Amino acid sequence: MDKEAYYNMDRPLSKAKRKELFAEYAETDDKTLRDILIEEHLYIAEILAKKYTGKGIDYDDIFQVASMGLIFAVERYDPSKGFEFSSFATPTIIGEIKKYFRDKGWTIRVPRRVQELSKKINDAKLTLAQQNQKTPTISDIAEFLDISTAEVLEVMEASKVYAPESLDMNFDSGSEDRDLSRGDKIGVEEEYFRKVEMNDFIQRAMENFNDVEKTILIDRYQYRKTQVSIAEKLGISQMTVSRIEKKLLEKMRKEMEKSGEMG
Structure with a gap:
């Protein structure tokens, strides 16, 4: 199928037609088919990118990363295995977004002073906790580092938003099997996977x-x-x-x- 023929068709394409295009792309590796399939499923990248807005990175940047994840998913998807494309693409896109947050982390509009002070505060927490056998207060940390409590609070607040570990920091789950990451606690996979699946359901119904x-x-x-x-x-x-x-x-x-x- 060429792009002119595609744009003359009713869209979104039916589920059967999309499956047909995936099968053809798997055989031919036709770049035009790849572009069509990416455009047909761009809504998945949009849904997932919106979940991660307001966390220190502009939506446009997140959407670009999500779109790259979608491209990887289209290129790697094997329709012969019987999985729905949305089921395959969703974790792939989320993985790219999380990786981007890890890589960008402190490079986003955070002064070097805050970055350096954050490390000192984290080190101070460990040192004081070991010395006193209890979690240090803000005042304890400020006194230990000879800075104001306001500076400690400022840096700790910045760390919540911009630290690279913000999506993958581990929490005690109360289970011996595994800890929970912040990404697990957000639950984006379950909530937004359902939205993607619902979109597929609507498209099937519209046929x-x-x-x-x-x-x-x-x-x-x-x-x-x-x-x-x-x-x-x-x-x-x-x-x-x-x-x-x-x-x-x-x-x-x-x-x-x-x-x-x-x-």
Whole structure:
């Protein structure tokens, strides 16, 4: 398939068509097919990148990393193994994002003074804890390092946001088997994997919808358009749009219950 043919098709592509393209790409290694598959699944990178915003790195940078993870996933995916692509791509993308946070860490708008003082504070914590057999207070650390408590608090707060270990720092899980990392506590894999799977479910359900139904669903829930604007676009009444939307949602709810995806 060339890109011109792709852009003339109804999108998003059906699940069957995407599987067909993956199988063809696995045989031919056609770069055009690769680009099409990346574009079709870019929503996965977008969903996962949004989870990591507000942690010291701009969304655009995270999205770029997530997109690179998606490219790796498309190139490495083997459709013959029977796994859904979203199941394969999600941990791959999350791994790239976490690696980026580890690598960037302190390089993001953090003064060298804060970096150096953070190390001294961490060393002081260990030394004081060993000496006194208890966790040191902020005042203890400040006195030990001959700095103000405000400086200690400033650096400790900065460390929470920017330290490279912020996503992988281990916590005692209460189990002998393993500790929990901060990334585990966030639970992004489970929460956002469900959203990716839901997106796939919606795309499968839409394969049975007509053009009007697809337009209403996409415009309402992807582009957040009002029923009035959709009615004007389709040349029908707002009441008709409302009726069709309710019918579609009820149909999808029943399909979700039937397939067990609501649980």
